[in-house]
Amino acid sequence: MTTPITGVLRELRPGRRSAVALAAAISAATLLPLSAPQLTRRFVDDAVAGAGTRHLVLLALAFLAVAVAAQAARVVTAWLAGRLAWDGTNRLRERLAQHALGLDMAFHGRHTPGEMIERVDGDVVAVARFVVAFLMDVVASLLLLGGVLVVVFAVDPLIGGALLAYCLLAGFGMARAQRLAVPTAARSRAASAMLFGHLEEWLAGAEDIRANGAGEHTVYRFHQVASSWYREELRASRIGSVLLASTGVAFAAGTAIILALAAWAQQAGTLTVGTAVLLFQYTLMVRAPFERLIEQLRQYQSALAGFARVGDLLARRRALPDPVDPRPLPAAGPLGLELDGVGFAYGDDEQVLSGITLTLAPGETLGLVGRTGSGKTTIARLLLRLYDPTEGAVLVGGLDLRAADPASVRRRVCAVTQDVQLFAAGVRDNLTLFRPHADDDRLRAVLDEVGLGPWLAGLPDGLDTELRGVSAGEAQLLALARAFLADPGLVILDEASSRLDPVTERRVERSIDRLLAGRTGVLIAHRLSSLSRVDKIAVVAEGRIVEYGRRADLAADPGSRFGRLLDVAGVRR
Amino acid sequence: MRAALLVAVRLTGFDLRRYLIGALLWLPVSVIPLAGGLLLRALFDHISGQRAAALEVSLWLCAAFVGVELVRGAVLVVAFTYGVYWWDAAATLLRANVLRSVMTARGPAAARLPHAPGESVGRLRDDVSDLVELADESVPLAGALLFGGAAVAIMVSIDPLITLVLVLPMIGIGVLSRLMNEVVRRLHQRARTLGAAVTAYVGEMFGAVLAIKTAGAEEAVLERLRLHNSRRRAAAVKDGMATDLLGAATAASVEVSIGLVLLLSAAAMRRGEFTVGDLALFTSYVGWLAALPRTVGGILYRLPQAAVATERLTGLMAGHEDAADLSRSSGVWFHREPPPAGPVPDRADPLEVVEIRGLSVRHAGGGHGVREVDLTVRRGSFTVVTGAVGSGKTTLVRALLGLVPLTGGTIAWNGVRVEDPGTFMVPPRAAYVSQVPRLFSASLRENLLLGRPDDHLAGALRLAAFDEDLAGMPDGAATVVGPRGVRLSGGQVQRATAARALVRAPELLVVDDLSSALDVETELLLWDRIAAAGDGGGPATLVVVSHRKAALERADQIIVLDRGRVAGRGRLSELLDGCAEMRRLWSEELFSEAEEDPHYPAGRRSR
DSSP states (O other): OHHHHHHHHHHHOOOHHHHHHHHHHHHHHHHHHHHHHHHHHHHHHHHHHTOOHHHHHHHHHHHHHHHHHHHHHHHHHHHHHHHHHHHHHHHHHHHHHHHHHHSOHHHHHHSOHHHHHIIIIIIHHHHHHHHHHIIIIIIHHHHHHHHHHHHHHHHOHHHHHHHHHHHHHHHHHHHHHHHHHHHHHHHHHHHHHHHHHHHHHHHHTHHHHHHTTOHHHHHHHHHHHHHHHHHHHHHHHHHHHHHHHHHHHHHHHHHHHHHHHHHHHHHTTSSOHHHHHHHHHHHHHHHHHHHHHHHHHHHHHHHHHHHHHHHHHHHOOOSSOOOSSOBOOOSSSOOOEEEEEEEEESTTSOEEEEEEEEEEOTTOEEEEEOOTTSSHHHHHHHHTTSSOOSEEEEEETTEEGGGBOHHHHHHHEEEEOSSOOOOSSBHHHHHHTTOOOOOHHHHHHHHHHTTOHHHHHTSTTGGGOBOOSOOHHHHHHHHHHHHHHSOOSEEEEESTTTTSOHHHHHHHHHHHHHHHTTSEEEEEOSSGGGGTTOSEEEEEETTEEEEEEEHHHHHHOTTOHHHHHHHHHTOOO | OHHHHHHHHHHHHTTHHHHHHHHHHHHHHHHTHHHHHHHHHHHHHHHTTSSOOOHHHHHHHHHHHHHHHHHHHHHHHHHHHHHHHHHHHHHHHHHHHHHHHHHHSSSOSTTTSOSSHHHHHHIIIIIHHHHHHHHHTHHHHHHHHHHHHHHHHHHHHHOHHHHHHHHHHHHHHHHHHHHHHHHHHHHHHHHHHHHHHHHHHHHHHHHTHHHHHHHTOHHHHHHHHHHHHHHHHHHHHHHHHHHHHHHHHHHHHHHHHHHHHHHHHHHHHHHTSSOHHHHHHHHHHHHHHTHHHHHHHHHHHHHHHHHHHHHHHHHHSOTTOOHHHHTOOOOOOSSSOOOOOOOOOOOSSOOSEEEEEEEEEOOTTSSOOEEEEEEEEETTOEEEEEESTTSSHHHHHHHHTTSSOOSEEEEEETTEEOSOHHHHSOTTTEEEEOSSOOOOSEEHHHHHHTTOOGGGHHHHHHHTTOHHHHHTSTTGGGOEESTTSBOOOHHHHHHHHHHHHHHTOOSEEEEOOOTTTSOHHHHHHHHHHHHHHTTSSSOSEEEEEOOOHHHHHHOSEEEEEETTEEEEEEOHHHHHHHOHHHHHHHHHHHHHHHHHOTTSOGGGGOO
């Protein structure tokens, strides 16, 4: 647990100059309030002793100046800390996002985007807030407490000792009491998370609920969930308020003890009235830092959980090992493809693929045919090295993917999948995925190529129009346009046209042909007609290749599965 | 601003008894410190020896000081615990009102919900808190005023001039808060908007992780995250700064006041007219008095935030609803079971014919929508809406159900114009299976019934071809599904939601495209079972978006859409003769269905 936490802390560490500035601000914000009671003491003593009004007025003015300066120091501290907090939060969020993006698809398959929001946004904010609040509150509070104790010791060792003993006792008591409050507070937070989790689901399904007349029922369910949330809050607030009240009483007791000692000392003649006032004011000053310390102690528990989760995520490693001696795929031209006895299983589940052996010369195209769940998509994922095969090897451009430089795999192997993932961003950003490489003319040309030219012309701000309400088919066309923008040597089209209507698909088909010209291609297509120009066909069933050959040969063979299939679909052999 | 105040006032009134009792309990917490000040005054006067008394009296005064705090603590516990009910009830009231509006109010909900559900939840959490907090502040305000009045009276009796001067910094703070209102409101809104943008972007990023990884776009995507992050940082730092400055100004006013007391009392103290005890009392009261401008200032800088919150919450509600509806006293059930949803309205006017005339929908952000669509659906008919991608199929059925705003045209039920399809086209008249259906984190049974009695459940499960799946679930209908439960496959979700619609025994069942999750055979089975059910509990009338053979062959009428307009209508055979668009769609569908399943020739699948 130590290692991940230090890792997290490293991300949050501010730069040297900011740290120095913050330290200076915190010191000023601590020392200035400490000096104010000294002025009141002299004021009272001198007034009682009958000093001149001018002298007293000067003291009062000094007090005013110190007080205002102390507030200014506090504002500067808060400003600096706020900036540091956000810098740290952002750095950690970026680091975590980067790390998580680098993890395998196996990881992302198990974690929903909602969970990732919690990790990369929720936990990060909680952790960073805690670290900065810790600096602000714990460090500043301890400084102030220490300062008060030192000054009081200097004034009267006996009273100083009493104050120290009292502080230790109160701190111990409050920390113990706090431990009582933690479980109820955790339960109340869980109840609140439950409440908002339900609300999110209902709001996301608002149309289903409305059109099925379940609106009133949803409100009924909300009241039920809200009621259990209230019960947890009530329980937590009972304990919380008792703690709050006991703190008040404890501090009143502390003040009373110090005042009684002061009264006694004054009676004995060892202490002036002004000093009694000073002691009173210092005792009052002890309370705020104590309360802040306790508050941080409370946050500490939940921050610790956040730390652990964030650290856990940072500690997670790619399951796909990085190659020891990465070699790049050929930088240009079509890439040959070879699958040699490939088998695969997701985790401990049953075998999804076994004994897959295929060969494609550079520039050849392969059509994968088979019903849903036969393993076609898994083959595509292996080609992208989203997973490594459990048996055999996948060779692209003559290179085992496990030995290839991952960046070159991303550059040279390109896929269009059935699920198109779009951002609430402009058309340009959705095409380039925020990369600045392509000029607008190229983007327009690409959109024209996939038949989205008229669609683009109808958008109010052209390429800068934010995507909203894009139909499933248009989304698919945009994904295809992304592939056009890349310059891959191996293209995988996984049901790339499953969401396209036949008319649109035909328009796209010509573009796909152009995309495949001079490239190696693996096509998983819904419609046999779109496989009319591939060189080879593999029919996949239950994770095995049940038929494999040149398309022309299979089509000519009256007994082949593929040939029969063409007949029923009415496609010319 | 007025709307926010209205909400706050009505929140205090929805359960006036509890609010008042809570306030009365809370007031002593604010007022008791008056006694503490008086005790301190006596104590310091004793210590400074201006009153002849023994050490013993001082010690008793110290004990009394602790006693006062004990009483205050006891009252605080009672008031605090009692107040939780009011706070939670007020928040629940606002949330329930927004939720009810989103789920049941007239007009389409899609138009007002933000893109990401997370953002709506953010409003229901933070904006609701802001509003309740504003109303809640009224109690500390009353307490501070009461304390202030009494404290000022005591102080005036000691030294009127000093008391008068003390009030000045507090007024200054009030004025400052007032001036900064607008700035704070703007900064706050901006910070929230940019914060939500970061959250939404992180969500999208991980939603699109496959596309990002296969494109190798990680660095560029992270660069954009950095941009979002730095924008948010700038806004959040400014927002925090403005709030801190106001806070510091109030805190400074306390210190300045103490300084002023010293300044003004210098002469009087020398003369012995102002004692050390008086100084202790003034210092002690000033600290508490600071609660007054702080509370007033708190309310003043909460007001602009609450105004934003009110805007954002009413923004989720229907167009005809305002802050009054947001804060309507609709009831809270923390101690009792909430009243269940009312019974399904009677089938007063059974469906004979639904007529859509000249229906048009324009999408705000581009897209075709639909234009001038006429459609007549008679009882007992099977209508299929088909067409190319983006031709407006889903838009048409959503418009029929009132889920998107119409830009033109009418919908009539048995010849009577439907004013608000969103609240009219619901069970028992209509039910809906959407293209991307949602299950909620609850038992499967709850998901299917959603408040309905279960008399149609078994039938609906069978009709939806979900009965076999159910038999395989670990806990049957009690299996918890949805995001926090067992994950069902796409096809299972689709069939479960079909069952959800069928449980409602609607006269008109509207089904958006099932083909993305159901294979050809299962879809065929579904239509077979629903058709066979006929009058015996199944829906009499169907409007279905599909391009599948099974649906098209069965249809009494097919509406072919092309770029939002009707390209043809009639039976399949007629359309295959007369409609070029239909011919294209049909031939391609045949290829696709044959390919989907190489083991079975297409011919064996038609009955």
